[in-house]
Amino acid sequence: MLAKVKSRTILGIDSYPVEVEVDISNGLPAFELVGFAHSTVKESRERVRAAIKNSGFEFPNRRITVNLAPADVKKEAPLFDLPIALGILAATQQMERNLLDNLIVIGELSLDGRVKPVKGVLPIALGTLEDSGVRLLVPRDNSQEAVLIKKVEVLAAGTLQEAAGLLKENGEALRVSCQELSEEQGKTEEMVFDYEEVKGQEHAKRALEIAAAGGHNLIMVGPPGSGKTMLARGFPSILPEMTFEESLEVTRIYSISGLLKDNLLIRKRPFRSPHHTISNAALIGGGRLPRPGEVSLAHHGVLFLDELTEFRREALELLRQPLEEGEVTISRMNATLTYPARITFISSMNPCPCGFYNDPHRECSCSYLELRRYQKKLSGPLMDRIDLHIQVSRPSYQELTGTSPVESSIDIRVRVTRAREIQNKRFESNGIYYNSQMTAVHLKKYCVLDSLSQKILKKAFHSFKLSGRAFHRLVKVSRTIADLEGSEKIQPEHVGEALQYRPLDKIVF
Ligand SMILES: Nc1ncnc2c1ncn2[C@@H]1O[C@H](COP(=O)(O)OP(=O)(O)O)[C@@H](O)[C@H]1O
């Protein structure tokens, strides 16, 4: 007897169809699983056997062959327990075979027959849209994640018995109603930290405002205790809200990483600040069972590397691809995986080992050689990918103790949001959301420069010895500054301001 059950597997951040074929024939009792399955999938056999028995069904004492097709796609997650178990029940006529028509099934089983939640339900639900008229059967604990995709009809089961028994009568009893996501849901608005508390540093705050508005990368260089970490930690408080499409892209990454809390759509831009001892795989993604790294978990949000020079140079060099292309490619033996990683990269560092290079009030005690060695930790190509270089100096006594009102994060955020809305509208039909994502084609179309701006840029290009990349990044920052002002055209003063944020090109590096 042969039974077929449709399922899906995850590769990168997408899902692909898999057909689970179960054949039961006479012969010596055996349970074979074929079709390019990783050991996590092979272990499925033991779970399925126990779950079937412990759910009050009969496990056939015959020769069982399970094939996961297509055989050239590697299957790594324990998603197939439930489809295999249902396939066996259908092939042994313990349930009707036609109940499995037009149904996609995923789920891990525990030995007692409960259906346990799995990773990657959101991309699987999205993939289900490819076939019209099919329904999706997921573990009960994943149901709210699956119904985020409204067009998919979702069924959910808590146990194998429930899944097999209740599929009858059109699965009505298992159907999950699609909850309307209210505007407020998932909008955790606890303001972590407000820029009101940071005294002085107007120059740095302005640069951070530009970074937030256009998604530009930024580095802060300054002596210890000047407020660099404080400025970076407050950054989420001025970030614009995510659009629905951005939310969905981010939620998808968290879904395959198994990091989705309460199965809700992620509405707040991610802010990731890994420690400098982080491994390459944890930063970039990959590993034996490949998973997205910090750069992807920060997609459409912020990756903050504090004390940048403490990170291994090798790890920093790996950031070059995501910073340039907005994605990470990981080569595997049989496939190449791509994870999105469109991030705003924020970092901080001291100017030298002692921390006081270029400080007007304290003398730097580093030798020339020490300085060279320190600065060499950051390569030119990495610095070239950072749009805004700012020097943060220690706040003065007056600034720290002054009582004059300081602008709050909410006020800054209003401007950032307005500028971002202009960008969302501009790029509506371009498949991008903000200025830093622009490619050469967009630059040509949306960043027309008048003759005076061109003149300024030409001069800067030669005196700063800018690379082609740095030049284009400068134009994008100018575009954001113009958007913050609500100006449709890029004016010479916008280009002038963008140029102020590249001091490291001439001073340090
Ligand atoms: N501009 C500032 N306004 C208010 N407090 C500040 C400022 N700069 C530094 N501080 C105080 O100093 C502490 C250390 O700042 P921090 O951001 O960790 O400095 P850095 O990262 O530059 O070494 C802060 O927690 C804060 O109490």
Ligand SMILES: [Mg+2]
């Ligand atoms: Mg610090």
